Amino acid sequence: MRLTPALCEQLQKRMLDACRKIATDHGLVVESASWRNLDNGLAFEPVFRVSIPASDGTAFNLEKDMFAYLAEHYGLAASDFGREFTTGSERFRITGIDPKRPKYPISAERIPDRRGFKFTAENVVMLLRAQAQT
Numbered sequence: 001m002r003l004t005p006a007l008c009e010q011l012q013k014r015m016l017d018a019c020r021k022i023a024t025d026h027g028l029v030v031e032s033a034s035w036r037n038l039d040n041g042l043a044f045e046p047v048f049r050v051s052i053p054a055s056d057g058t059a060f061n062l063e064k065d066m067f068a069y070l071a072e073h074y075g076l077a078a079s080d081f082g083r084e085f086t087t088g089s090e091r092f093r094i095t096g097i098d099p100k101r102p103k104y105p106i107s108a109e110r111i112p113d114r115r116g117f118k119f120t121a122e123n124v125v126m127l128l129r130a131q132a133q134t
Contacts, residue, residue, distance in 0.1 A: 002041035005112050009035070012046050019048055028052060031059040036114030047114075063096040070097045074105060074121035076128075084111065085127040092117065094124065 016032045023030040028050055035044050051060040068078035074097060084093050085108075092108040095116070099105060104118035 003044055004041065008044045011035075011044075015046050016048060019050070023050055029057070029059040031061070034114060036109060036116065067094075067097050070099060075125045076106075076121065080124075080128060083128060085124065085131055087123075087127055092119075 012032060012035045016030065019030045029052075031049050031051075032047065035046050049059055049061065054060045064081050067076075067081040071078050071080060076097075080094055081096075082093060084091055086092075091111040093111055094106065094108050096107040097105050098107060098118075101118060104120055106119040106121055106124045108117050108119055108124070109115065110117060
């Protein structure tokens with residue numbers, strides 16, 4: 001048996017459903033950050049966030065809030081969180097900002113394996129602008 005991206009998605013959904021039932025019993029919410037790191041079809045990392053619900057009932061997302069707070073400092077907009085961009089032949093999704101990494105502060109995951117990568121802010125801004133013009 002080999003894990004494919006489609007099977008990982010299916011397993012992640014079933015795991016998320018089970019986690020939501022448990023979280024609800026404890027007054028918590030669960031959201032999926034999907035999965036990442038499909039290693040040669042042998043393993044993947046399911047990613048869930050369990051949190052105290054925000055006032056609107058949604059899951060609190062520290063990375064998204066931190067991104068919104070810091071984005072302008074790096075030439076980005078709060079709405080750029082989760083945006084996708086292409087470099088070379090690979091697609092990436094923006095997942096956060098880490099100010100402790102001054103040279104490569106922008107975190108992104110490669111699509112479709114969701115492996116994490118770091119980028120310079122200048123490069124991401126350029127790639128997002130180029131994509132918007134096409």
